[in-house]
Amino acid sequence: MSENPFALWVYLSQSPLLWLTVTLLTYAIADAVSLATHRHPLANPVLHSMWIIGAFLLLTGTSYTTYFGGAQFVHFLLGPATVALAVPLYENRKVVVAAIVPMLVALVVGSVTAIVSVVLLAEAFGLPRGVILSPAPKSVTAGVAMGISESLHADPSLTAVAVVLTGIMAAIIVTPLMNRAGITDFRARGFAVGIAAHGIGTARAFQVDAMAGVFAGIAMSLNALVTSLLVPLAVTLLVR
């Protein structure tokens, strides 16, 4: 028995067990709500887990480093999950090979649009140079985007914020937007969200349609490559 509840809290809050449990439990609830609402875009489990856990950390005065001590076990699985994308790719190889040309064209056009639109808009809004550069690689997965940001001497933390906000916004907006535009080709829908919104968009695509998920996964992987090559070029051409 612990006589001092505070001592128990101090012990638990430093152990990975508590934060791993908080992450899984919060997500399990957010995911159950998302299922109950038939995967409504606004019930996005990533969005709601993020702010609930974030608020909990804030209220308990827990640092992100302490939290990550537990959450890293979940975070680590992102790498293996990327490798696992090989399986749906393999299972749908006929459809994928048949769509290789539209994919490559959409990859280049989409990647350029993602970078150029954000840089031009930021310039139009008159934001300072450091702030213009940071969100340029926002459409690729956070690890790659932060690397690009560092090489441009921009602010990697601001880049990470832009990456996650982009992912969440795209995951919420993609289904109503595509339905409104009357687009029923799930290959194209998935590919677009993979280009625009990396892993968060791909996770959303897998919720909506298996084929959309496959194409989103391919788009995400290819875009990581293309964006690392294009951002430095775009910045040289566009930013004065």
Next chain:
Amino acid sequence: MIASLSLILLCQLIGEIAVRGLGLPVPGPVIGLLLLLILLLARDRFAPLARGPLQGDGVEGASRGLLAHLSLLVVPAGVGVVQQLDLLTQHGVAILAILAVSVVVTLLVTVATFLVASRLLTRSDPP
């Protein structure tokens, strides 16, 4: 299950080594993805490869399990961002608006390009 996970980790490990060793501009797991894809394709060609995690539904089942919870895996990084939202205080509204517009434009341009390219391609095919 364990053998399947080991195979996935092994592909990622080789990917990371290749990326660091050769200075490739690609994330390690993407090379791992290519490796696993090649293994799966090679298995269909060469029967002796179809053993352990590469037989039955081994690595396929484990991969589907991981991908079913892809949303969970991005949560820890997302929480880090919630804590840095104060970075947005200065130019917050402008940045949010810029990102939102850019997302919509990127989605529409990409989807339109994909559909147009795919339609042009089917039309140019011999009947």
